[in-house]
Amino acid sequence: MITIEDIDRLAALAGIRIDPAFVAGVAQAMETLLAQGRLLTDPPLAAEIEPAAVFRP
Amino acid sequence: MILLDRPIAIAGARSIARAVRSGELSAVAVIEDRLERIARLNPRLNAFTNILEDRALAEAAAVDALVAAGRDPGPLAGVPFGVKDNYDVAGRVTTAGSIINLKLPPAHEDAVLVRRLTNAGAILVGTQNMDEFAYGFTTENAHYGATRNPRDAGRSAGGSSGGSAAAVAAGLVDFSLGTDTNGSIRVPSSFCGVFGLKPTFGRLPRTGTFPFVHDLDHLGPFANSADDLALVYDAIQGFDAGDAACAQRRADPVSASLAAANDGLRVAVLDGWFHDNADDQGRAAVRTVADALGATGRVTLHGAERARAAAFVLTSASGGNLHAEALAERAEDFDPATRSRLLAGLLLPANLVLQAQRVRLLFQAEVSAAFRDHDLLLAPATPCAAPLLGQPTIGVAGRDVATRPNIGLLTQPLSFVGLPIVAVPVAGAGMPIGVQIVAPPWAEALALQTAARLEREGVVGLEAANP
Numbered sequence: 001m002i003t004i005e006d007i008d009r010l011a012a013l014a015g016i017r018i019d020p021a022f023v024a025g026v027a028q029a030m031e032t033l034l035a036q037g038r039l040l041t042d043p044p045l046a047a048e049i050e051p052a053a054v055f056r057p
Numbered sequence: 058m059i060l061l062d063r064p065i066a067i068a069g070a071r072s073i074a075r076a077v078r079s080g081e082l083s084a085v086a087v088i089e090d091r092l093e094r095i096a097r098l099n100p101r102l103n104a105f106t107n108i109l110e111d112r113a114l115a116e117a118a119a120v121d122a123l124v125a126a127g128r129d130p131g132p133l134a135g136v137p138f139g140v141k142d143n144y145d146v147a148g149r150v151t152t153a154g155s156i157i158n159l160k161l162p163p164a165h166e167d168a169v170l171v172r173r174l175t176n177a178g179a180i181l182v183g184t185q186n187m188d189e190f191a192y193g194f195t196t197e198n199a200h201y202g203a204t205r206n207p208r209d210a211g212r213s214a215g216g217s218s219g220g221s222a223a224a225v226a227a228g229l230v231d232f233s234l235g236t237d238t239n240g241s242i243r244v245p246s247s248f249c250g251v252f253g254l255k256p257t258f259g260r261l262p263r264t265g266t267f268p269f270v271h272d273l274d275h276l277g278p279f280a281n282s283a284d285d286l287a288l289v290y291d292a293i294q295g296f297d298a299g300d301a302a303c304a305q306r307r308a309d310p311v312s313a314s315l316a317a318a319n320d321g322l323r324v325a326v327l328d329g330w331f332h333d334n335a336d337d338q339g340r341a342a343v344r345t346v347a348d349a350l351g352a353t354g355r356v357t358l359h360g361a362e363r364a365r366a367a368a369f370v371l372t373s374a375s376g377g378n379l380h381a382e383a384l385a386e387r388a389e390d391f392d393p394a395t396r397s398r399l400l401a402g403l404l405l406p407a408n409l410v411l412q413a414q415r416v417r418l419l420f421q422a423e424v425s426a427a428f429r430d431h432d433l434l435l436a437p438a439t440p441c442a443a444p445l446l447g448q449p450t451i452g453v454a455g456r457d458v459a460t461r462p463n464i465g466l467l468t469q470p471l472s473f474v475g476l477p478i479v480a481v482p483v484a485g486a487g488m489p490i491g492v493q494i495v496a497p498p499w500a501e502a503l504a505l506q507t508a509a510r511l512e513r514e515g516v517v518g519l520e521a522a523n524p
Contacts, residue, residue, distance in 0.1 A: 016384075016400075016403055018400055022396060025397035026397050029401035033405060036370055037366070037412075039366035040367055040413055045415050049419055050415065050418060051411050051414035051415050052414045
Protein backbone atom coordinates (compact mmCIF):
# COMPACT_ATOMS: atom_id res chain seq x y z
CA MET A 1 0.00 0.00 0.00
CA ILE A 2 1.54 3.27 -1.14
CA THR A 3 0.61 6.17 1.12
CA ILE A 4 0.54 9.90 0.61
CA GLU A 5 3.47 10.09 2.98
CA ASP A 6 5.42 7.67 0.79
CA ILE A 7 4.90 9.89 -2.24
CA ASP A 8 5.80 13.03 -0.31
CA ARG A 9 9.02 11.40 0.88
CA LEU A 10 9.96 10.05 -2.56
CA ALA A 11 9.24 13.35 -4.25
CA ALA A 12 11.32 15.24 -1.71
CA LEU A 13 14.26 12.85 -2.18
CA ALA A 14 14.02 13.16 -5.96
CA GLY A 15 13.64 16.94 -5.82
CA ILE A 16 10.24 16.86 -7.48
CA ARG A 17 7.52 19.20 -6.28
CA ILE A 18 4.03 17.71 -6.33
CA ASP A 19 1.02 19.83 -5.45
CA PRO A 20 -0.64 18.32 -2.35
CA ALA A 21 -3.91 18.19 -4.27
CA PHE A 22 -2.43 15.65 -6.68
CA VAL A 23 -0.54 13.40 -4.27
CA ALA A 24 -3.37 10.94 -3.62
CA GLY A 25 -3.76 10.31 -7.36
CA VAL A 26 -0.02 9.81 -7.71
CA ALA A 27 -0.05 7.30 -4.85
CA GLN A 28 -2.76 5.34 -6.60
CA ALA A 29 -0.88 5.39 -9.92
CA MET A 30 2.33 4.36 -8.16
CA GLU A 31 0.53 1.44 -6.55
CA THR A 32 -0.48 0.21 -10.03
CA LEU A 33 2.99 0.80 -11.46
CA LEU A 34 4.79 -1.04 -8.68
CA ALA A 35 2.42 -3.98 -9.00
CA GLN A 36 3.54 -4.19 -12.63
CA GLY A 37 7.12 -3.62 -11.55
CA ARG A 38 7.01 -6.66 -9.29
CA LEU A 39 6.34 -8.77 -12.36
CA LEU A 40 9.66 -7.57 -13.77
CA THR A 41 11.82 -8.51 -10.83
CA ASP A 42 10.36 -11.81 -9.73
CA PRO A 43 11.66 -14.23 -10.86
CA PRO A 44 15.03 -12.55 -11.45
CA LEU A 45 16.55 -12.42 -14.92
CA ALA A 46 19.75 -14.20 -15.91
CA ALA A 47 22.78 -11.93 -15.67
CA GLU A 48 23.60 -12.24 -19.37
CA ILE A 49 20.32 -10.61 -20.43
CA GLU A 50 21.22 -7.03 -21.33
CA PRO A 51 18.89 -4.06 -21.59
CA ALA A 52 17.51 -3.48 -25.09
CA ALA A 53 19.63 -0.92 -26.91
CA VAL A 54 18.17 2.49 -27.57
CA PHE A 55 21.30 4.48 -28.40
CA ARG A 56 22.42 4.19 -32.02
CA PRO A 57 25.92 5.54 -32.66
CA MET B 58 -27.82 5.39 -31.34
CA ILE B 59 -26.53 5.11 -34.89
CA LEU B 60 -24.98 8.29 -36.20
CA LEU B 61 -24.33 7.07 -39.72
CA ASP B 62 -27.42 8.47 -41.33
CA ARG B 63 -26.83 8.36 -45.07
CA PRO B 64 -24.58 6.65 -47.57
CA ILE B 65 -21.98 8.72 -49.35
CA ALA B 66 -21.91 8.46 -53.11
CA ILE B 67 -18.31 7.40 -53.58
CA ALA B 68 -16.30 6.12 -50.65
CA GLY B 69 -12.89 4.61 -50.23
CA ALA B 70 -9.47 5.93 -51.14
CA ARG B 71 -8.95 3.78 -54.23
CA SER B 72 -12.41 4.50 -55.68
CA ILE B 73 -12.11 8.23 -55.13
CA ALA B 74 -8.60 8.42 -56.53
CA ARG B 75 -9.62 6.45 -59.60
CA ALA B 76 -12.60 8.73 -60.23
CA VAL B 77 -10.62 11.92 -59.68
CA ARG B 78 -7.68 10.78 -61.78
CA SER B 79 -9.96 9.92 -64.67
CA GLY B 80 -11.76 13.26 -64.49
CA GLU B 81 -15.04 11.54 -63.64
CA LEU B 82 -15.23 13.36 -60.31
CA SER B 83 -13.65 16.60 -59.17
CA ALA B 84 -11.51 16.66 -56.04
CA VAL B 85 -13.32 19.83 -54.97
CA ALA B 86 -16.66 18.00 -55.11
CA VAL B 87 -15.27 15.22 -52.93
CA ILE B 88 -13.93 17.65 -50.36
CA GLU B 89 -17.14 19.67 -50.30
CA ASP B 90 -19.08 16.46 -49.68
CA ARG B 91 -16.86 15.45 -46.77
CA LEU B 92 -16.81 18.96 -45.29
CA GLU B 93 -20.60 18.97 -45.32
CA ARG B 94 -20.70 15.57 -43.65
CA ILE B 95 -18.16 16.67 -41.04
CA ALA B 96 -20.16 19.82 -40.32
CA ARG B 97 -23.27 17.72 -39.80
CA LEU B 98 -21.88 14.80 -37.78
CA ASN B 99 -18.79 16.04 -36.02
CA PRO B 100 -20.59 18.16 -33.41
CA ARG B 101 -21.93 14.89 -32.01
CA LEU B 102 -18.97 12.63 -32.70
CA ASN B 103 -16.20 15.05 -31.74
CA ALA B 104 -13.74 13.21 -33.96
CA PHE B 105 -12.16 16.39 -35.38
CA THR B 106 -10.63 19.17 -33.34
CA ASN B 107 -9.85 21.47 -36.28
CA ILE B 108 -11.26 21.61 -39.78
CA LEU B 109 -8.87 22.94 -42.42
CA GLU B 110 -11.50 24.01 -44.92
CA ASP B 111 -9.53 26.66 -46.82
CA ARG B 112 -6.45 24.50 -47.14
CA ALA B 113 -8.46 21.46 -48.21
CA LEU B 114 -10.40 23.31 -50.89
CA ALA B 115 -7.25 24.99 -52.23
CA GLU B 116 -5.40 21.69 -52.44
CA ALA B 117 -8.39 20.01 -54.07
CA ALA B 118 -8.52 22.76 -56.69
CA ALA B 119 -4.83 22.21 -57.35
CA VAL B 120 -5.45 18.49 -57.89
CA ASP B 121 -8.27 19.27 -60.31
CA ALA B 122 -5.99 21.67 -62.18
CA LEU B 123 -3.38 18.92 -62.60
CA VAL B 124 -6.01 16.56 -63.99
CA ALA B 125 -7.29 19.25 -66.35
CA ALA B 126 -3.74 19.84 -67.55
CA GLY B 127 -3.25 16.15 -68.27
CA ARG B 128 -0.64 15.77 -65.53
CA ASP B 129 -0.44 12.98 -62.93
CA PRO B 130 -2.18 14.12 -59.71
CA GLY B 131 -0.81 11.18 -57.71
CA PRO B 132 -2.11 7.80 -56.57
CA LEU B 133 -4.30 9.33 -53.85
CA ALA B 134 -5.67 12.18 -55.92
CA GLY B 135 -8.48 13.97 -54.15
CA VAL B 136 -8.75 11.52 -51.24
CA PRO B 137 -9.73 13.31 -48.00
CA PHE B 138 -7.84 12.38 -44.85
CA GLY B 139 -7.30 13.55 -41.28
CA VAL B 140 -4.43 13.27 -38.82
CA LYS B 141 -4.28 12.81 -35.09
CA ASP B 142 -3.54 16.00 -33.21
CA ASN B 143 0.08 14.97 -32.61
CA TYR B 144 1.06 15.39 -36.29
CA ASP B 145 2.51 18.73 -37.31
CA VAL B 146 0.36 20.74 -39.68
CA ALA B 147 2.01 23.89 -41.04
CA GLY B 148 0.72 27.01 -39.35
CA ARG B 149 -0.97 25.19 -36.46
CA VAL B 150 0.15 24.36 -32.94
CA THR B 151 0.56 20.62 -32.42
CA THR B 152 -1.44 20.24 -29.23
CA ALA B 153 -1.08 16.45 -28.81
CA GLY B 154 -4.43 16.68 -27.08
CA SER B 155 -3.08 18.98 -24.37
CA ILE B 156 -3.36 22.61 -23.41
CA ILE B 157 0.25 22.52 -22.24
CA ASN B 158 1.43 22.58 -25.87
CA LEU B 159 -0.59 25.69 -26.70
CA LYS B 160 2.47 27.66 -25.60
CA LEU B 161 4.47 26.14 -28.49
CA PRO B 162 4.87 28.04 -31.78
CA PRO B 163 2.86 26.85 -34.78
CA ALA B 164 4.51 24.13 -36.84
CA HIS B 165 6.55 25.61 -39.70
CA GLU B 166 5.88 22.63 -41.96
CA ASP B 167 3.78 19.49 -42.16
CA ALA B 168 4.95 16.21 -40.67
CA VAL B 169 6.86 14.08 -43.16
CA LEU B 170 4.00 11.62 -43.61
CA VAL B 171 1.54 14.44 -44.26
CA ARG B 172 3.91 15.85 -46.88
CA ARG B 173 4.21 12.46 -48.56
CA LEU B 174 0.43 12.07 -48.66
CA THR B 175 -0.06 15.58 -50.01
CA ASN B 176 2.52 14.85 -52.70
CA ALA B 177 0.49 11.76 -53.57
CA GLY B 178 -2.58 13.93 -54.11
CA ALA B 179 -4.41 13.27 -50.82
CA ILE B 180 -6.18 16.22 -49.20
CA LEU B 181 -5.80 16.96 -45.48
CA VAL B 182 -9.13 18.17 -44.10
CA GLY B 183 -8.44 18.39 -40.38
CA THR B 184 -6.84 17.27 -37.13
CA GLN B 185 -8.37 14.69 -34.86
CA ASN B 186 -9.05 14.18 -31.18
CA MET B 187 -6.89 11.99 -28.95
CA ASP B 188 -6.09 11.22 -25.34
CA GLU B 189 -3.81 13.85 -23.86
CA PHE B 190 -0.21 13.22 -25.00
CA ALA B 191 -1.45 9.86 -26.40
CA TYR B 192 -1.52 8.43 -22.87
CA GLY B 193 -4.85 6.59 -22.81
CA PHE B 194 -7.14 4.12 -24.56
CA THR B 195 -10.52 5.88 -24.55
CA THR B 196 -10.18 9.42 -26.03
CA GLU B 197 -12.06 10.93 -23.12
CA ASN B 198 -10.03 14.11 -23.13
CA ALA B 199 -10.59 16.57 -20.28
CA HIS B 200 -9.75 19.55 -22.50
CA TYR B 201 -11.27 18.67 -25.86
CA GLY B 202 -14.07 16.33 -24.82
CA ALA B 203 -14.75 12.67 -25.54
CA THR B 204 -14.90 11.23 -29.03
CA ARG B 205 -18.05 9.18 -29.50
CA ASN B 206 -18.17 5.86 -31.27
CA PRO B 207 -20.01 6.26 -34.62
CA ARG B 208 -21.61 2.83 -34.20
CA ASP B 209 -23.04 3.67 -30.77
CA ALA B 210 -22.67 7.22 -29.54
CA GLY B 211 -22.80 6.11 -25.92
CA ARG B 212 -19.64 4.08 -26.32
CA SER B 213 -15.94 4.80 -26.46
CA ALA B 214 -14.18 5.14 -29.80
CA GLY B 215 -11.05 3.79 -28.16
CA GLY B 216 -7.78 5.61 -27.97
CA SER B 217 -5.52 7.22 -28.03
CA SER B 218 -6.18 7.74 -31.76
CA GLY B 219 -9.95 7.71 -31.18
CA GLY B 220 -10.78 10.70 -33.36
CA SER B 221 -8.86 9.21 -36.27
CA ALA B 222 -10.66 5.86 -36.14
CA ALA B 223 -14.10 7.38 -35.52
CA ALA B 224 -13.70 9.75 -38.48
CA VAL B 225 -13.01 6.81 -40.81
CA ALA B 226 -15.80 4.66 -39.38
CA ALA B 227 -18.28 7.49 -39.87
CA GLY B 228 -17.16 8.21 -43.44
CA LEU B 229 -16.02 11.72 -42.55
CA VAL B 230 -12.73 10.97 -44.29
CA ASP B 231 -11.52 7.99 -46.29
CA PHE B 232 -8.43 7.36 -44.20
CA SER B 233 -6.64 8.81 -41.19
CA LEU B 234 -3.21 8.72 -39.65
CA GLY B 235 -2.75 7.83 -36.00
CA THR B 236 0.01 6.77 -33.65
CA ASP B 237 0.45 3.58 -31.64
CA THR B 238 2.74 3.36 -28.61
CA ASN B 239 0.92 0.62 -26.70
CA GLY B 240 -2.09 -0.07 -28.89
CA SER B 241 -3.40 3.35 -29.87
CA ILE B 242 -4.13 2.33 -33.48
CA ARG B 243 -5.29 -1.23 -32.79
CA VAL B 244 -7.62 -0.39 -29.87
CA PRO B 245 -9.68 2.27 -31.70
CA SER B 246 -9.68 0.07 -34.82
CA SER B 247 -11.26 -2.66 -32.72
CA PHE B 248 -13.81 -0.42 -31.05
CA CYS B 249 -14.83 1.48 -34.20
CA GLY B 250 -14.77 -1.47 -36.59
CA VAL B 251 -12.14 -0.23 -39.05
CA PHE B 252 -8.84 -1.56 -40.38
CA GLY B 253 -5.64 -0.29 -38.77
CA LEU B 254 -1.97 -0.85 -39.50
CA LYS B 255 0.81 -0.57 -36.95
CA PRO B 256 3.95 -1.20 -39.00
CA THR B 257 7.27 -2.54 -37.72
CA PHE B 258 9.00 -0.17 -35.30
CA GLY B 259 11.25 2.03 -37.41
CA ARG B 260 9.41 1.45 -40.71
CA LEU B 261 7.76 4.88 -40.93
CA PRO B 262 9.52 8.10 -39.99
CA ARG B 263 8.00 10.02 -37.12
CA THR B 264 9.56 13.30 -38.18
CA GLY B 265 7.20 16.14 -37.34
CA THR B 266 5.07 14.32 -34.80
CA PHE B 267 4.91 15.00 -31.08
CA PRO B 268 6.55 12.10 -29.19
CA PHE B 269 5.30 10.07 -26.27
CA VAL B 270 7.78 7.21 -25.71
CA HIS B 271 10.66 7.48 -28.17
CA ASP B 272 11.46 3.80 -28.40
CA LEU B 273 7.84 2.62 -28.53
CA ASP B 274 6.13 5.20 -30.77
CA HIS B 275 4.84 4.00 -34.16
CA LEU B 276 2.80 5.81 -36.84
CA GLY B 277 0.20 4.18 -39.06
CA PRO B 278 -3.05 4.51 -41.01
CA PHE B 279 -6.73 3.64 -40.52
CA ALA B 280 -9.08 2.83 -43.41
CA ASN B 281 -12.34 1.05 -44.19
CA SER B 282 -10.65 -1.65 -46.27
CA ALA B 283 -7.37 -3.53 -46.42
CA ASP B 284 -6.91 -2.28 -49.97
CA ASP B 285 -7.10 1.35 -48.87
CA LEU B 286 -4.80 0.64 -45.96
CA ALA B 287 -2.20 -0.78 -48.36
CA LEU B 288 -2.62 2.10 -50.81
CA VAL B 289 -1.95 4.64 -48.05
CA TYR B 290 0.87 2.58 -46.59
CA ASP B 291 2.63 2.53 -49.96
CA ALA B 292 2.45 6.32 -50.17
CA ILE B 293 4.04 6.93 -46.77
CA GLN B 294 6.91 4.45 -46.69
CA GLY B 295 10.57 5.37 -46.94
CA PHE B 296 13.51 6.50 -44.86
CA ASP B 297 13.78 9.96 -43.38
CA ALA B 298 16.85 11.12 -41.50
CA GLY B 299 14.77 13.30 -39.19
CA ASP B 300 13.81 10.29 -37.09
CA ALA B 301 16.80 8.59 -35.47
CA ALA B 302 14.84 5.36 -35.11
CA CYS B 303 13.78 5.18 -38.75
CA ALA B 304 15.30 2.15 -40.44
CA GLN B 305 17.32 2.71 -43.61
CA ARG B 306 15.23 0.33 -45.64
CA ARG B 307 13.79 0.65 -49.10
CA ALA B 308 10.05 1.05 -49.43
CA ASP B 309 8.31 -2.29 -49.77
CA PRO B 310 5.16 -1.54 -51.81
CA VAL B 311 2.33 -3.98 -51.20
CA SER B 312 -0.70 -2.67 -53.13
CA ALA B 313 0.23 -4.38 -56.40
CA SER B 314 0.60 -7.76 -54.69
CA LEU B 315 -2.34 -7.46 -52.32
CA ALA B 316 -4.19 -10.30 -54.03
CA ALA B 317 -1.26 -12.71 -53.64
CA ALA B 318 -2.57 -16.15 -52.73
CA ASN B 319 -0.03 -16.93 -50.01
CA ASP B 320 -1.17 -20.53 -49.93
CA GLY B 321 0.23 -22.77 -47.26
CA LEU B 322 0.66 -20.07 -44.65
CA ARG B 323 1.45 -21.41 -41.20
CA VAL B 324 -0.92 -19.46 -38.97
CA ALA B 325 -1.37 -19.99 -35.24
CA VAL B 326 -3.63 -18.55 -32.57
CA LEU B 327 -1.92 -16.97 -29.57
CA ASP B 328 -2.87 -18.87 -26.46
CA GLY B 329 -2.18 -18.19 -22.78
CA TRP B 330 -2.21 -14.47 -21.98
CA PHE B 331 -3.99 -13.60 -25.23
CA HIS B 332 -6.73 -16.15 -24.65
CA ASP B 333 -7.10 -15.70 -20.91
CA ASN B 334 -7.58 -11.92 -21.15
CA ALA B 335 -10.16 -11.96 -23.94
CA ASP B 336 -13.90 -12.32 -23.62
CA ASP B 337 -16.06 -14.76 -25.55
CA GLN B 338 -16.61 -12.34 -28.43
CA GLY B 339 -12.89 -11.75 -28.88
CA ARG B 340 -12.13 -15.46 -28.77
CA ALA B 341 -14.90 -16.21 -31.27
CA ALA B 342 -13.63 -13.49 -33.62
CA VAL B 343 -10.15 -15.00 -33.56
CA ARG B 344 -11.61 -18.45 -34.14
CA THR B 345 -13.54 -17.15 -37.17
CA VAL B 346 -10.39 -15.67 -38.68
CA ALA B 347 -8.33 -18.73 -37.81
CA ASP B 348 -10.85 -21.08 -39.43
CA ALA B 349 -10.87 -18.99 -42.60
CA LEU B 350 -7.09 -19.22 -42.76
CA GLY B 351 -7.00 -22.91 -41.92
CA ALA B 352 -5.04 -22.21 -38.77
CA THR B 353 -4.84 -25.17 -36.47
CA GLY B 354 -1.85 -24.36 -34.27
CA ARG B 355 -1.78 -22.59 -30.95
CA VAL B 356 1.24 -20.79 -29.55
CA THR B 357 1.89 -19.59 -26.03
CA LEU B 358 4.31 -16.67 -25.76
CA HIS B 359 5.79 -17.19 -22.34
CA GLY B 360 6.51 -13.88 -20.72
CA ALA B 361 3.67 -11.96 -22.37
CA GLU B 362 2.42 -10.73 -19.00
CA ARG B 363 5.92 -9.58 -18.13
CA ALA B 364 6.30 -7.87 -21.49
CA ARG B 365 3.06 -6.02 -20.90
CA ALA B 366 4.26 -4.98 -17.44
CA ALA B 367 7.54 -3.78 -18.91
CA ALA B 368 5.76 -1.70 -21.54
CA PHE B 369 3.53 -0.26 -18.82
CA VAL B 370 6.51 0.73 -16.67
CA LEU B 371 8.62 2.12 -19.52
CA THR B 372 5.72 4.18 -20.80
CA SER B 373 5.13 5.84 -17.47
CA ALA B 374 8.82 6.49 -16.84
CA SER B 375 9.54 7.80 -20.34
CA GLY B 376 6.39 9.90 -20.45
CA GLY B 377 7.19 11.34 -17.03
CA ASN B 378 10.69 12.16 -18.16
CA LEU B 379 9.46 13.83 -21.37
CA HIS B 380 7.05 16.06 -19.46
CA ALA B 381 9.09 16.59 -16.30
CA GLU B 382 9.44 20.34 -16.79
CA ALA B 383 5.74 20.91 -17.44
CA LEU B 384 4.80 18.63 -14.54
CA ALA B 385 6.93 20.79 -12.24
CA GLU B 386 5.62 24.09 -13.54
CA ARG B 387 2.05 23.48 -14.74
CA ALA B 388 0.80 20.21 -13.28
CA GLU B 389 -2.67 21.68 -12.89
CA ASP B 390 -2.94 22.08 -16.68
CA PHE B 391 -2.66 18.34 -17.35
CA ASP B 392 -5.65 16.09 -17.83
CA PRO B 393 -6.16 14.48 -14.40
CA ALA B 394 -6.14 11.04 -16.02
CA THR B 395 -2.68 11.70 -17.44
CA ARG B 396 -1.10 13.74 -14.66
CA SER B 397 -1.06 11.14 -11.89
CA ARG B 398 0.53 8.48 -14.07
CA LEU B 399 3.22 10.80 -15.45
CA LEU B 400 4.11 12.04 -11.96
CA ALA B 401 4.29 8.48 -10.67
CA GLY B 402 6.54 7.65 -13.61
CA LEU B 403 8.93 10.37 -12.51
CA LEU B 404 9.32 8.66 -9.16
CA LEU B 405 9.93 5.12 -10.41
CA PRO B 406 13.18 3.42 -9.35
CA ALA B 407 15.73 3.20 -12.17
CA ASN B 408 16.04 -0.50 -11.43
CA LEU B 409 12.56 -1.12 -12.82
CA VAL B 410 13.20 0.86 -15.99
CA LEU B 411 16.40 -1.05 -16.74
CA GLN B 412 14.72 -4.30 -15.87
CA ALA B 413 11.95 -3.48 -18.34
CA GLN B 414 14.51 -3.06 -21.13
CA ARG B 415 16.04 -6.42 -20.23
CA VAL B 416 12.61 -8.06 -20.32
CA ARG B 417 12.25 -6.60 -23.79
CA LEU B 418 15.18 -8.56 -25.18
CA LEU B 419 14.03 -11.72 -23.44
CA PHE B 420 10.55 -11.44 -24.92
CA GLN B 421 11.92 -10.58 -28.35
CA ALA B 422 13.77 -13.92 -28.32
CA GLU B 423 10.56 -15.70 -27.34
CA VAL B 424 8.65 -14.09 -30.20
CA SER B 425 11.43 -14.79 -32.71
CA ALA B 426 11.27 -18.46 -31.78
CA ALA B 427 7.52 -18.52 -32.42
CA PHE B 428 8.05 -17.11 -35.91
CA ARG B 429 10.48 -19.90 -36.80
CA ASP B 430 7.49 -22.25 -36.92
CA HIS B 431 4.73 -19.82 -37.94
CA ASP B 432 4.24 -17.10 -40.53
CA LEU B 433 1.45 -15.24 -38.75
CA LEU B 434 -0.04 -15.16 -35.27
CA LEU B 435 -3.59 -14.17 -34.31
CA ALA B 436 -4.97 -12.55 -31.18
CA PRO B 437 -7.90 -10.35 -30.20
CA ALA B 438 -7.08 -6.64 -30.33
CA THR B 439 -8.97 -5.79 -27.15
CA PRO B 440 -10.25 -7.73 -24.14
CA CYS B 441 -13.83 -6.77 -25.10
CA ALA B 442 -15.79 -4.66 -27.59
CA ALA B 443 -16.21 -0.90 -26.98
CA PRO B 444 -17.23 -0.12 -23.41
CA LEU B 445 -19.58 2.72 -22.54
CA LEU B 446 -18.06 6.15 -22.19
CA GLY B 447 -17.04 6.63 -18.58
CA GLN B 448 -17.46 2.96 -17.79
CA PRO B 449 -15.17 2.40 -14.80
CA THR B 450 -14.52 -1.32 -15.18
CA ILE B 451 -14.50 -4.05 -17.80
CA GLY B 452 -14.75 -7.79 -17.28
CA VAL B 453 -11.47 -9.59 -17.99
CA ALA B 454 -10.88 -13.26 -17.23
CA GLY B 455 -13.91 -13.42 -14.99
CA ARG B 456 -13.09 -10.40 -12.87
CA ASP B 457 -13.82 -6.70 -13.04
CA VAL B 458 -10.75 -4.55 -13.65
CA ALA B 459 -10.30 -0.82 -14.17
CA THR B 460 -11.13 0.06 -17.78
CA ARG B 461 -8.47 2.56 -18.74
CA PRO B 462 -5.28 0.71 -17.74
CA ASN B 463 -6.48 -2.66 -19.01
CA ILE B 464 -7.82 -2.03 -22.51
CA GLY B 465 -4.28 -2.48 -23.84
CA LEU B 466 -3.64 -5.84 -22.24
CA LEU B 467 -3.52 -7.62 -25.60
CA THR B 468 -1.78 -4.96 -27.66
CA GLN B 469 1.02 -3.88 -25.32
CA PRO B 470 3.17 -7.03 -25.34
CA LEU B 471 3.28 -7.10 -29.16
CA SER B 472 4.11 -3.45 -29.86
CA PHE B 473 6.71 -3.68 -27.08
CA VAL B 474 8.81 -5.78 -29.47
CA GLY B 475 7.91 -3.71 -32.52
CA LEU B 476 6.03 -6.29 -34.59
CA PRO B 477 3.96 -5.25 -37.62
CA ILE B 478 0.26 -5.82 -37.02
CA VAL B 479 -2.92 -5.29 -39.00
CA ALA B 480 -6.07 -4.96 -36.89
CA VAL B 481 -9.08 -6.28 -38.82
CA PRO B 482 -12.71 -5.69 -37.80
CA VAL B 483 -15.01 -8.64 -37.17
CA ALA B 484 -18.74 -7.96 -36.92
CA GLY B 485 -20.54 -8.98 -33.75
CA ALA B 486 -24.14 -9.23 -32.68
CA GLY B 487 -23.76 -5.72 -31.27
CA MET B 488 -20.47 -3.90 -31.52
CA PRO B 489 -17.58 -5.20 -33.63
CA ILE B 490 -14.23 -6.31 -32.26
CA GLY B 491 -10.77 -6.38 -33.82
CA VAL B 492 -8.39 -9.24 -34.45
CA GLN B 493 -4.65 -8.65 -34.62
CA ILE B 494 -2.83 -10.27 -37.55
CA VAL B 495 0.71 -10.33 -36.25
CA ALA B 496 3.65 -10.76 -38.63
CA PRO B 497 7.42 -11.05 -38.15
CA PRO B 498 9.42 -7.81 -38.32
CA TRP B 499 9.24 -6.10 -41.76
CA ALA B 500 6.53 -8.49 -43.04
CA GLU B 501 3.76 -5.90 -43.26
CA ALA B 502 2.98 -7.12 -46.78
CA LEU B 503 2.10 -10.58 -45.51
CA ALA B 504 -0.25 -9.22 -42.85
CA LEU B 505 -1.92 -6.86 -45.34
CA GLN B 506 -2.31 -9.58 -47.98
CA THR B 507 -3.93 -11.81 -45.37
CA ALA B 508 -6.26 -9.02 -44.26
CA ALA B 509 -7.24 -8.45 -47.90
CA ARG B 510 -7.91 -12.15 -48.42
CA LEU B 511 -10.12 -12.27 -45.33
CA GLU B 512 -11.98 -9.22 -46.57
CA ARG B 513 -12.51 -10.72 -50.03
CA GLU B 514 -13.94 -13.84 -48.38
CA GLY B 515 -16.31 -11.73 -46.29
CA VAL B 516 -14.75 -12.79 -42.99
CA VAL B 517 -13.72 -9.30 -41.89
CA GLY B 518 -14.77 -5.76 -42.70
CA LEU B 519 -17.93 -3.78 -42.00
CA GLU B 520 -20.28 -1.63 -44.01
CA ALA B 521 -19.07 1.41 -42.15
CA ALA B 522 -20.64 4.27 -44.02
CA ASN B 523 -23.86 2.65 -45.18
CA PRO B 524 -26.00 1.75 -42.16
